[in-house]
Amino acid sequence: MKEHVLENILTRRSIRRYQRRPVPREILEQIIEAGSYAPSARNSQPWHFTVVTDPERIARVTAELKAAVLRMPQNPYKDFVGAASYSVNFHNAPVFIIVSGNTEASGMVESDCALALGTMFLAAHALGIGSCWVNQLGSACAEPGFRAFLTELGVPPHNYVYGSGAFGFAEGEPPAAPPRREGVISYISADAQ
Ligand SMILES: Cc1cc2nc3c(=O)[nH]c(=O)nc-3n(C[C@H](O)[C@H](O)[C@H](O)COP(=O)(O)O)c2cc1C
Incomplete structure (x- = not known):
């Protein structure tokens, strides 16, 4: 079991090409339940999961987002909006999950929501x-x-969006894992020389 969990962590990759076939509802429910079991500051569970599987609605999120970014002169993603490839198209995934959180429910809502999405x-x-x-x-x-x-x-009216994810059956082989950066670990143990 432990080995499976570790293997799962090491083999997960960001997928940017998806099959059109829908994800069965019971699988989606298991994914969301797992997210809801992520740790959260003071057990605040400040998240809300908006699960969009209607292709027309996903396309509308894309269109509305692009239009909004273009209305915002300082938006950091303005230069990407024209690019067909980048994730404003959500990689044409059949499932799009928005994780939003209530800042009043947790002092660490961004961390809480990110952990839920990662889970x-x-x-x-x-x-x-x-x-x-x-x-x-x-x-x-x-x-x-x-x-x-x-x-x-x-999305609940007072919630801010802290992350969102494309989900679906991968099309083709996943990419290789990018190499891990070196020099990011320091062990401070009592027996260190
Ligand atoms: C906070 C955060 C934001 C990200 N934003 C995007 C994004 O907008 N579009 C995208 O395609 N990938 C995005 N990614 C995925 C990263 O590019 C990816 O995790 C990284 O390249 C490592 O690849 P891996 O997930 O396959 O290990 C994001 C990841 C994180 C954690």
């Missing part, structure tokens, strides 16, 4: 489902038009 990625991988973090939604979350759209979509 869902690992659960998805264990269940044969690929995933990829999509970063742009938070940058447009306060833009009035996009905010209204998020609310219409079911």
